[in-house]
Amino acid sequence: MKHAFLIVTLAGLLIVMSYSFIQMPAIGSEEHPAFNEVSQYYLQRTAQDTNALNVVAVIITDYRALDTLGEATVLFTSVAAVLSVLVVAHPKPNKKMDEENHG
């Protein structure tokens, strides 16, 4: 009973996802939802908005600057996580034990 329910659920999910995948517009076609007025705005207004030539840099550091701040926070968090796992705090460094461990 449990198995049959699982199989029916997964099969239904597969049908729904395959159908929506077939309905997706091709990459680069004009009906693609990403091809809208936002990209037109970026390409046309970047120079007069920010006086910069690199549209990608303007998007990540001006229009989407808060998102880039989040990326910098991700880097900070990764360093904090690695340091907290790999670095063991030695209150009184014991030289003999240190040499044994690292030797």
Add this chain to the structure above:
Amino acid sequence: MDDQIVRVISRIIIPFIQVYGIFVVMHGHLSPGGGFPGGAILGASIILYTLAFGAEAGAKMIPHRTSKWLESGAILLYIAIGLVGIGVGRTFLTNRAAGFPMGELGNVISAGFIPFITIAIGIKVASTMITLFHTMIGKDPH
């Protein structure tokens, strides 16, 4: 690694790698590149130095205390630049409306706060790579 050829070649090419990384960071708003690739190039030059000259020399060149300050200082610089926008009564991270000097189209010093934010990102990425590498090879004195 104790190899004379690697040391000599590294000593020759590391300055060029670092100049190229600084170039990529400084021209982030003019040409392909920016803070993330430029910082990665700068961090890779220090990693090459550590690989060629040993962990002690690398840790002496960029000590843990320095990279710690660079890392925290870069993200605080980013946030301080963003707070200027709030200071003049606009939203967080406002560029032109907050009164940053826009310069002329195509100059290195132009585009408001974008070069400063790119520099902050570059320092952050470089110090993150260096800190992770020096920590993972396990010779980082604290």
